[in-house]
Amino acid sequence: MIKGVDDIAGLVISQASLEDLDELEALERRAFSVPWSRKAFEAELSGNEFSLILIARYAGASPHVAGKPLNERPRVVGYICAWTVFEELRFMNIAVEADMRRRGIGSELLKKIMEIGISHGTQRALLEVRKSNDSAQALYARFGFTSYGARRDYYTNPTEDAMLMSLEPLTLSRTII
Numbered sequence: 522m523i524k525g526v527d528d529i530a531g532l533v534i535s536q537a538s539l540e541d542l543d544e545l546e547a548l549e550r551r552a553f554s555v556p557w558s559r560k561a562f563e564a565e566l567s568g569n570e571f572s573l574i575l576i577a578r579y580a581g582a583s584p585h586v587a588g589k590p591l592n593e594r595p596r597v598v599g600y601i602c603a604w605t606v607f608e609e610l611r612f613m614n615i616a617v618e619a620d621m622r623r624r625g626i627g628s629e630l631l632k633k634i635m636e637i638g639i640s641h642g643t644q645r646a647l648l649e650v651r652k653s654n655d656s657a658q659a660l661y662a663r664f665g666f667t668s669y670g671a672r673r674d675y676y677t678n679p680t681e682d683a684m685l686m687s688l689e690p691l692t693l694s695r696t697i698i
């Protein structure tokens with residue numbers, strides 16, 4: 522079984538809103554050499570009917586013990602963005618804070634957005650990933666995604682090909698659930 526929220530006490534996943542912009546932008550800048558701009562996030566959150574962004578907030582197992590006031594909002598430690606376009610679920614981006622990786626948060630975000638896609642009747646999922654991004658490819662492979670091609674020089678800084686991956690039919694395998 523892939524690790525899930527049960528392994529991460531204090532993790533809450535919800536739909537992002539414009540109130541989350543500051544934290545999303547900050548996380549994005551830490552995670553990518555070519556980060557999405559604030560305007561790009563705004564467009565996803567308010568101007569794109571196809572787009573859905575989920576965020577994971579982590580309070581820690583005992584936030585008060587960690588010295589944080591109880592009324593402080595838990596920090597955003599990850600997000601995922603996908604478009605539901607008719608029968609397709611198109612993954613646009615995913616990131617988890619470096620100090621919170623390999624704890625199942627990326628998997629949980631992926632699982633939740635796939636569940637939503639499935640509930641909307643999407644049949645397949647598509648994504649692009651840097652050829653050198655072994656960790657993201659490994660994550661997608663665990664969900665059953667396979668490579669179906671490449672897109673030359675798709676990424677900048679550094680210039681790099683994209684690996685194209687898909688999952689069809691769109692299902693959550695038993696090992697994931």
Ligand SMILES: CC(C)(COP(=O)(O)OP(=O)(O)OC[C@H]1O[C@@H](n2cnc3c(N)ncnc32)[C@H](O)[C@@H]1OP(=O)(O)O)[C@@H](O)C(=O)NCCC(=O)NCCS
Pocket residue numbers: 523524552553614615616617618621622623624625626627628629649650651654655656657659660661663
């Ligand atoms: C890709 C990313 C979102 C994964 O998030 P995560 O929370 O660490 O993922 P999970 O803990 O759910 O990992 C699930 C599985 O994916 C694979 N995986 C994840 N990171 C890996 C790594 N660094 N090396 C090898 N396998 C890895 C493993 O199979 C892992 O399961 P395991 O920990 O039981 O071995 C995270 O590494 C990240 O934010 N990277 C920077 C941004 C990025 O590259 N985004 C992808 C854009 S396409």
